[in-house]
Amino acid sequence: MADSDQPEPDLIWTTGGDGRALKDAFPRAKRIVQCVDVYEAYAGPAQKKLEIEDYENADAVVAIGYSLASYLMRERNVPRDKLFVIGQGADLGAFAVPKAEPEDIRAAPHPRLVWLGLLAKADPVLIRHALESLPSKEGSLILIGPEVDWARDLAAKDSRVFLLGSRSAEDAVSYLQHCDVGLMLYDQTRSPMQYLGQNPLKLYEMAAAGLPTISTPHREYDFTPNPALVVNSVDDLATAIPKALSEKYDLSRRMLEFANRNSWGDRFLEANSLVRRVLSGSL
Known part of the structure; x- marks a missing residue:
């Protein structure tokens, strides 16, 4: 050199x-x-x-x-x-422009729960119970990310599950804009050290979309307060899902305020x- x-x-x-x-x-x-x-x-x-x-x-x-x-x-x-x-x-500019509803979720009934990211990192039990916690067994679950066996099995057993595979970051914006509740339910059987240093990007993207969000714990949440509803168990989900839906507009406003402080x-x-x-x- x-x-x-x-x-x-x-x-x-x-x-x-x-x-x-x-x-x-x-x-x-x-x-x-x-x-x-x-x-x-x-x-x-x-x-x-x-x-x-x-x-x-x-x-x-x-x-x-x-x-x-x-x-x-x-x-x-x-x-x-x-x-x-x-x-x-979050890229606030990308989320500020309303996007057309993606064709592959137009048949998905509301309220729509959405997971975006590596499905291998998700907690299959919590994801399934999130779907079961929807009122009167209505709504749907949108799973975006590389497919894994448990997600294929869930989609095969329940017609409310839309397993879409991977999407680009640019396309993901439109999916988040047309869903109702974001899920960040990570596999808690992994080493706690894996969650010690994480500041999950998905929180900021879902916030920019104005999505009420339900998340398993992250140590960073103790330092960076945010409006996500934190759950530790299936029982917590049974309360969090109805809360996210009934308080959707207030939670959406708070998520957008959080995103605006973190562009x-x-x-x-x-x-x-x-x-x-x-x-x-x-x-």
Whole structure:
């Protein structure tokens, strides 16, 4: 690289994992390392040393949520004064424009429950009971995401289930706009560490669509209050589904207010401000 005609970077922003490699390749560049999850929950503890080295060699460390920031200070020894939270957001512009109702859900009766994302991460029991909690066995369940066996079985047994497969992020907007309640019911048998650092993007997208949302717990919710109805059990769902429907307009308004406080435009301004501070050496 030193012999090339390409200019050297002033700043490198990575999500970590390279140790000292980039620091050694570009010794004069400032460095921001972003952490997007508790990596140990998926890769095991072996990378702890690499993570710590990444953060030590960074001029600033960014976490996508306050729960994750707390973890980094406690478990990865990141100093508070070089740790910054730049959270998730939503593309408010994409959701502000009303979209046509997708043809493949026009036959789905209201009220419509919707799951959007990896069905492999969903809790099949809670999803099934959410459908059963609809009043008088009415309504429908829209499942958007890569198909899995339990979802195929549920769709084969119940005509109210519309299993659509994957959709692009752009197309997903129209589906959310034409549903009534968002579901974020994640498999709680997974390691609790997997939920420790998550700041779920789907919450912000459903908020931007004005969807009343029912969610299993996330540690981030303790730091970032939001209008989602949090459930821990089948019994909780039996109460949450009617509440989401009967208070739909109030919950929708509160979700939109939450989204308006958390746009990607806001997140860009926060990131831009941090970059300027790092480059100026004012941290």
